[in-house]
Amino acid sequence: MRHTLSVLVENRTGVLSRVSGLFSRRGFNIESLSVSTTDKKEISRMTIVVEGDQKTIEQVTKQLHKLIEVIKIYNITGEEFVERGMAMFRVIPTPENRAELMQVVDIFRGHILDFSPMSMIVEITGGEKKILAFEEALKPFGIAEVVRTGEIAMIRGVKSKNAKGAE
Amino acid sequence: MAKTGAEILISALEQQGVEVIFGYPGGAILPVFNNLSKSNIKHVLTRGEQAAAHAANGYARISRKVGVCMATSGPGATNLVTGIANAFLDSIPIVAITGQVNTSMVGTDAFQEVDITGITQPITKHNYLVTDADDIPRVVKEAFYIASSGRPGPVLIDIPKDVANGFCGDKLSDELELPGYKPNYKGHTIQVKHACEALLKAKRPLIYAGGGINLTGAYQQLLTLAERISAPVVTTLMGMGAFPFEHPLFLGMPGVHGFPAANYGLCNADVILALGVRFDERVTSSVEKFAPKAKIIHIDIDPAEISKNVSSHIPIVGDVKTVIEDMLKRLSAVNNQERLAEIAELKSKNEYLQRRLQSDQINPRQIVEKMSDILPSDAIITTDVGLHQMTVAQYYRHCFPGCFLTSGGLGTMGYGLPAAIGAQLAAPDRKVVCVTGDGSLQMSLTEMATINAQKLPIKILLFNNSCLGMVRQLEEVSYPDDNFYAVDLDGNPDFCRLAEAYGWQSFRLEKAEDIDSILTEAFSSAQPVLIDCIIDKKDYVFPMVLNGRPLNEMLMP
Numbered sequence: 001m002r003h004t005l006s007v008l009v010e011n012r013t014g015v016l017s018r019v020s021g022l023f024s025r026r027g028f029n030i031e032s033l034s035v036s037t038t039d040k041k042e043i044s045r046m047t048i049v050v051e052g053d054q055k056t057i058e059q060v061t062k063q064l065h066k067l068i069e070v071i072k073i074y075n076i077t078g079e080e081f082v083e084r085g086m087a088m089f090r091v092i093p094t095p096e097n098r099a100e101l102m103q104v105v106d107i108f109r110g111h112i113l114d115f116s117p118m119s120m121i122v123e124i125t126g127g128e129k130k131i132l133a134f135e136e137a138l139k140p141f142g143i144a145e146v147v148r149t150g151e152i153a154m155i156r157g158v159k160s161k162n163a164k165g166a167e
Numbered sequence: 168m169a170k171t172g173a174e175i176l177i178s179a180l181e182q183q184g185v186e187v188i189f190g191y192p193g194g195a196i197l198p199v200f201n202n203l204s205k206s207n208i209k210h211v212l213t214r215g216e217q218a219a220a221h222a223a224n225g226y227a228r229i230s231r232k233v234g235v236c237m238a239t240s241g242p243g244a245t246n247l248v249t250g251i252a253n254a255f256l257d258s259i260p261i262v263a264i265t266g267q268v269n270t271s272m273v274g275t276d277a278f279q280e281v282d283i284t285g286i287t288q289p290i291t292k293h294n295y296l297v298t299d300a301d302d303i304p305r306v307v308k309e310a311f312y313i314a315s316s317g318r319p320g321p322v323l324i325d326i327p328k329d330v331a332n333g334f335c336g337d338k339l340s341d342e343l344e345l346p347g348y349k350p351n352y353k354g355h356t357i358q359v360k361h362a363c364e365a366l367l368k369a370k371r372p373l374i375y376a377g378g379g380i381n382l383t384g385a386y387q388q389l390l391t392l393a394e395r396i397s398a399p400v401v402t403t404l405m406g407m408g409a410f411p412f413e414h415p416l417f418l419g420m421p422g423v424h425g426f427p428a429a430n431y432g433l434c435n436a437d438v439i440l441a442l443g444v445r446f447d448e449r450v451t452s453s454v455e456k457f458a459p460k461a462k463i464i465h466i467d468i469d470p471a472e473i474s475k476n477v478s479s480h481i482p483i484v485g486d487v488k489t490v491i492e493d494m495l496k497r498l499s500a501v502n503n504q505e506r507l508a509e510i511a512e513l514k515s516k517n518e519y520l521q522r523r524l525q526s527d528q529i530n531p532r533q534i535v536e537k538m539s540d541i542l543p544s545d546a547i548i549t550t551d552v553g554l555h556q557m558t559v560a561q562y563y564r565h566c567f568p569g570c571f572l573t574s575g576g577l578g579t580m581g582y583g584l585p586a587a588i589g590a591q592l593a594a595p596d597r598k599v600v601c602v603t604g605d606g607s608l609q610m611s612l613t614e615m616a617t618i619n620a621q622k623l624p625i626k627i628l629l630f631n632n633s634c635l636g637m638v639r640q641l642e643e644v645s646y647p648d649d650n651f652y653a654v655d656l657d658g659n660p661d662f663c664r665l666a667e668a669y670g671w672q673s674f675r676l677e678k679a680e681d682i683d684s685i686l687t688e689a690f691s692s693a694q695p696v697l698i699d700c701i702i703d704k705k706d707y708v709f710p711m712v713l714n715g716r717p718l719n720e721m722l723m724p
Contacts, residue, residue: 008347009347010346010347013296014284014296017285017288018288021288021289022289025289055474058474059471059475062470062471062473063471065347065470065471066292066471067347068292068293068313068345068347069347070347071346071347072347
């Protein structure tokens with residue numbers, strides 16, 4: 001099962017390497033990871049998407065928590081939350097299907113970031129499924145390059161009390 | 168006048184109550200050593216950095232303080248790595264301080280540069296690369312606090328030379344900045360209640376106690392608990408000495424080379440109370456077939472140990488000493504004569520070990536047994552890793568808790584002698600004996616010079632079988648038709664003459680009838696002594712559980 005962990009960490013050099021090192025040496029698989037600052041400058045947030053059964057996720061959470069610089073971990077998987085990732089695709093349309101491509105981008109509410117005679121760069125923002133669907137839709141036009149960010153997530157409504165936090 | 172980072176470092180160490188540092192100097196750490204020379208802190212120059220880390224470990228375990236070791240950048244730092252990993256696996260509080268090249272050179276593959284914080288990331292509880300001298304008081308205070316609190320472990324502080332030489336500002340803070348570090352000592356009340364209920368309902372409860380008891384000193388609590396509920400006790404290698412060896416409830420050490428009664432006991436228990444243990448594969452053998460009938464109550468300070476290897480039914484996160492005290496408030500006495508008779512019956516399975524004592528030829532078991540008689544009960548025994556280590560675990564009657572130092576988790580050959588140095592410095596008036604093998608001793612034998620320099624009356628009891636005995640045994644049971652490969656230690660020196668070269672007294676023990684007289688004379692000496700015991704290559708350690716087999720399937724020839 002796919003789990004989304006929202007992890008607050010101290011904003012210090014080396015924290016990212018400690019977290020990613022932990023995942024690799026304990027044999028956990030990171031699907032995506034994104035790091036950014038928060039409203040407090042001394043704290044960063046990592047959103048980690050990880051695949052694994054309940055036992056694996058429990059170990060991941062406990063091991064993460066052993067890192068001194070990890071402050072709080074929320075497993076928001078069971079919660080109502082919104083997630084967003086972003087992707088950019090370099091597509092090589094022909095003069096004949098260029099208009100059709102622009103329609104597809106419109107349907108997905110994507111944007112065209114760059115337009116040249118030979119290629120186009122299109123951008124999409126959305127959840128995992130939407131980005132995958134968009135990629136599928138672009139394939140017939142010929143995708144030359146893909147760049148994706150990790151996902152970021154937030155619980156809906158007022159911050160839930162049930163979000164499984166470990167302090 | 169403003170103080171340098173190195174000056175501030177030494178005064179921060181003094182403030183932590185550091186009395187001894189085990190170290191080895193070099194270019195990048197020189198400013199620190201220069202200031203150390205002006206301090207009251209004693210410095211012990213080992214003959215290799217790995218020994219400094221092991222000595223700090225032995226010192227920490229006996230003094231119950233944080234052990235400190237120090238080395239220069241590059242090779243100095245990498246030589247500490249095994250000792251740091253060893254302390255990590257056995258949860259021993261040490262602080263390792265390393266020099267680093269100047270900050271401007273960091274990352275350029277400079278002379279004697281390695282990324283030691285990167286290298287030690289997986290084997291330290293935490294580590295620091297100090298980039299500002301003003302941070303030193305805080306970092307030192309945090310390092311000692313992290314190393315010694317919660318589940319103890321090693322912390323490394325890497326200090327670039329320019330930071331050590333740099334001047335600090337006027338406003339230095341040693342305030343801890345650890346928002347995410349809050350070890351939990353008290354067990355969850357409802358879980359504690361559940362655990363007590365399960366123990367009182369149990370027909371065949373068993374206490375499986377480990378290093379956590381030694382680390383917290385919960386000896387009295389463990390004894391009271393076991394007697395209160397009439398439960399037999401097994402102690403792991405790291406838990407050795409935590410329960411009186413001669414006690415009717417003591418079944419011995421469980422595991423791959425465990426006592427028969429301990430292994431049968433684990434297999435038949437219906438409730439296992441696991442105290443400060445981590446269900447290591449050396450204890451459980453096959454994890455799937457481990458204690459099939461048992462409900463498991465697991466108490467540990469590290470939440471990540473709970474259900475890591477073996478799922479527990481009643482997990483309790485907390486300090487074992489505190490949690491046992493809590494449990495004792497809820498547990499009424501169980502006086503079950505029938506159960507006590509069963510335990511006595513189970514204990515009779517350990518007669519196998521007694522039978523193995525007898526032989527016409529000299530064997531290491533007799534020697535360890537005799538050593539138990541001769542040494543005072545507070546003697547400290549250190550061991551290396553191999554057959555001799557298991558022999559000590561099986562036959563030494565540790566009378567005094569916490570006096571058995573061994574490398575349990577990492578299984579580091581070469582640990583014993585430097586650990587003895589640390590132990591002797593922590594307890595100058597106690598007898599310290601390093602029991603070792605000829606393979607292990609040769610990994611740390613240069614430390615005999617450190618022992619001379621420090622004038623320590625350490626005794627080495629060497630079981631010399633001219634081979635790597637434990638590997639030889641493993642080869643024999645794993646590949647019966649094969650020849651022994653890479654286990655013969657041809658070219659060994661004459662260890663007695665070697666000892667004499669170091670100015671030590673030495674004895675060669677070859678005959679069973681000499682055991683008593685030689686050990687008595689050697690152990691009563693005020694000098695360092697080496698006893699070279701000549702042992703048969705084919706003298707192995709049994710019982711033995713083969714890889715992947717359940718604990719009750721022991722080889723017991």
